[in-house]
Amino acid sequence: MCGIAALQIKNPEMGPQLGTLLHSMTCDLIERGPDSAGLAVYDDPQTMQGAASLVSLLGIDLPLPAAELADRLTERLEGAETTVEAVGHTTLVRSQASTDALLQALEELAPEASVIGQGSHVAVMKGVGNPREVASAHGLEAMSGTRGVTHTRMATESAVTAAGSHPYSVADDLCLVHNGSFSNHLTVRDELERHGVRFGSDNDSEVAARYVASQLEEGADLETALLRLGEVFDGFYTLVVTTRDGMAVVRDPIACKPCVVAETDDWVAVASEFRALSELPGIESARVFEPEPGRVYTW
């Protein structure tokens, strides 16, 4: 199964409600994925704290105490102020340095740490356990922002681990969540690995995320990247991909996995089931539809 909830704000006045609404949407999808969860929120001022870059690390057990790691990162980044904070099950590293420089410094100073999110707009957080608790532990309800996506996971292709939770964020401000399973992910993974792509988990969805990232890096736009994914990947999927600029949804050509979209002048929302949309403000007059199979929708 797995559950997906995504919300993009169109009316900036609704930004402060993003976290509350997304939290409520997520809780309606717990039955679809009770074992673990993850979330990505874009442009929450409290989370970003004006940093030029933010890297999310899996877990809160670091090789060094947080303050010491922060000091050494700052030093390594030639004085660019860098902080390390444990939030829920995730460690957030904020810096005034660029994302690339911060990632490189982390690779040197905390090589064991697993990067689960990176960029200048997004924070990614994930953990094992009931999605309501995972979301609360990271303070989702209090967040504001421009868009966000959450995922409730029922593990099928790999183990119940925080590393196997979605979203997968493998390039700056790019996140992917997946409901379904890919059957040829190992073949695609081999091909990507031959081109130097490195993986952080055994999860099939990570392969899709890295494939989309590689396509974008080659210059494809998001729609083209997802259409190509449909040609290369075999399996069942509803995918939601978010970037710093927007959001896209695509279902496999057989449309085995559910997906419902609702759109008003104020927001556009995507969920695995209508019930997750049922409490959104203005849902009574929203345009509600199921994405057609194989068609890429972007907002």
Place this chain on the structure above:
Amino acid sequence: MSTLPTAAPRHPAEADAAEHVSVDLAEQSVRELNAALHDPAATATRWTVTHPRGLHSIAVGVDREVRVDVEGHVGYYFGGMNKHATLTVSGSAGQGLAENIMSGRVHVHGDASQSAAATGRGGLVVIDGNASARCGISMKGVDIVVGGSVGHMSAFMAQAGRMVVCGDAGESLGDSIYEARLYVKGSVASLGTDCVEKQMRDEHRRELAGLLQAAGRTESPEEFRRYGSARRLYHFTADNSKAY
């Protein structure tokens, strides 16, 4: 109309026979509603359900002549296995609407998700909006009238019953169909294996007129084309032996 008191909720079935029972799913669970609808001692014949909020399995397994009107959108399996009852939904329905319906009538004013009326054996399912993929999959006698379009693989392995589509049909309509009869007003993206267009004779126009009327539609039977089985898959032929 009476509303079940929320301070001390009583069993919905305790309502008077003459009463119009109202159940608010923000206050009571789907399980309580369904248990009340199944209760052999229940005598109320008219039910209104509010705040369905896309919840699953509402009004599943009803086996009596009652009318249940749902105000809002319902989730998966609404009206599954329905027998005798008349059910309406003012909004849209999720997957598996009226799955395996036996008799009675299920009417959705909005859209229906995939596998609507799957395996239905009798009764009438009316969807005013669109139905997505696999509408009427393995239908075994149910009648389905869709005001809008149906998605791909609709009427897959349809065995008996009639399906009327006032809009368009998606790819592979009627794949591996047996004896169900399909009527489509708009375009058909493609026909599935062993499904062919067939001549509309008077008996079909009469049948279609009856179905349209039963569903409250205003289309004319003259606007539709009929599709059904070429009956080439009924028997094993030696020519196919090399396929095994």
